[in-house]
């Protein structure tokens with residue numbers, strides 16, 4: 096009888112000790128690896144920006160990527176008002192541009208607006224501020240403008256970057272870094288050949304309206320991009336989000352304001 100009780104006590108002690116040791120190990124690993132995870136997240140973001148701008152080459156080292164990314168300036172844009180965010184309004188909103196995530200802000204009613212009722216891109220809530228990246232040439236003129244975009248694909252939200260040249264009109268590139276589309280179907284948004292069609296297209300027509308459209312069948316006209324074969328719904332999602340973000344409720348007013356400043 097006594098030995099039975101002993102063995103239950105021992106079993107529980109061993110089990111509890113094991114739990115404790117394991118939980119300590121997991122906590123130490125989670126805390127210890129956090130800086131590494133954060134650094135990798137930043138590297139990944141930098142890589143995505145460069146990829147969209149067509150600056151990512153195979154075999155580039157971490158240092159190469161950092162050097163290329165350092166040429167860009169990170170700025171927050173007040174999308175609703177179509178201008179760069181002011182330091183005052185960011186301070187009031189408690190935003191640090193270096194750590195700001197529009198995706199989190201979109202869940203905060205104080206930092207976003209609902210698009211319900213008129214939401215062609217399936218965004219649901221749109222953050223007031225967006226993080227854009229600008230690169231300047233030797234003459235101090237903006238030669239690349241990297242704009243974050245998001246919207247609904249067939250299976251879930253898609254996140255990417257659309258990059259414009261310094262004329263704020265010509266597309267330099269498009270890249271999706273997160274989506275839930277099917278490999279071989281909607282995931283062909285990642286294909287180099289498909290992405291190449293965007294390069295050099297005019298984002299705006301001469302009358303100022305959005306000039307890009309993803310069309311089913313063979314595209315041929317100015318600004319037309321081939322829809323992905325077998326993935327009409329993803330293609331529609333891309334079309335809708337591009338047109339939304341370049342339009343009046345997206346970066347349209349901000350781009351117009353930058354254009355006006357250039358004179």
Ligand SMILES: Cc1cc2nc3c(=O)[nH]c(=O)nc-3n(C[C@H](O)[C@H](O)[C@H](O)COP(=O)(O)O)c2cc1C
Pocket residue numbers: 249275276277278280281282323324325326327328329330
């Ligand atoms: C398992 C499965 C995965 C699919 N994934 C996608 C997808 O990622 N994107 C998409 O547009 N259509 C996808 N489809 C196809 C859609 O259901 C739909 O048939 C298609 O978008 C129509 O395109 P089409 O007119 O070019 O054939 C998928 C279908 C199946 C059965």
